[in-house]
Amino acid sequence: MIVLTAAFACAVPRAGKSAFTPSTPEERRWTDECTEFEPEGGHCPEDFPREEAQAACEQGNACACMKLGGFLGCRKASRAAATDLFQKACDGNLVVACGNLGVIVFWGIQVPADKPRGLALWQKACDGGWVFACRNIADVLEKGDTVPRDAEAAARYRAKAETPTKNPPPR
DSSP states (O other): OOOOOSSOOOOSOBSSOOSOOOOSHHHHHHHHTOOOOOOBTTBOOTTOOHHHHHHHHHTTOHHHHHHHHHHHHHTSTTHHHHHHHHHHHHHTTBHHHHHHHHHHHHHTSSSOOOHHHHHHHHHHHHHTTOHHHHHHHHHHHHHOSSSOOOHHHHHHHHHHHTSOOOOOOOO
C-alpha cells in the first residue's frame, strides 16, 4: 500500500539544514504550529490563511510551503500549484514533502508519471527518516510491477521503515 499522507505533518526530520530560521512570532507560527493539514470530512477549509502561508513560503519556510500545497491539493483545481509547493518544501529539506511529492510523481497523479524521479524523492524522504517513504519503496520493490523486483532490497527498506528516526527536526 503506497502512502500519501492526508495529514501533512511538519514534525518530521529534515534531510539537511533548512535555510529558513524563524525570528518573529508570525514566522514561527508556520514552524511551531505546522502540525497537520487535514481537511475535515474531505472538505477544504474556507478559512485557511492562504496569504499568510504564501508570504511565509516565499520567505523560505518549507513548512508553510507544504501546508499551502496541502490546502491547494485539497482543492483539486490547484494541484499543479500544490505540486510546485511540495517541490519547494522538498528543496527546503522537509522530507515529508519529498515523500508526498514522490507519490504524486511516481504514480502520475495529475502529472506525467516519472518512476525514477518518484523513487529518488522517496529515497530522499526515507534517508531523512520519513518511514512512509521507506515503506513505499519496499512495496514497489516487493511487487516488482512498476520497477524490477528486488526482494533483498525490499527487505532492507522494510527494516528501515520499522526503525523510526531518533533525531528531532531542526528548528
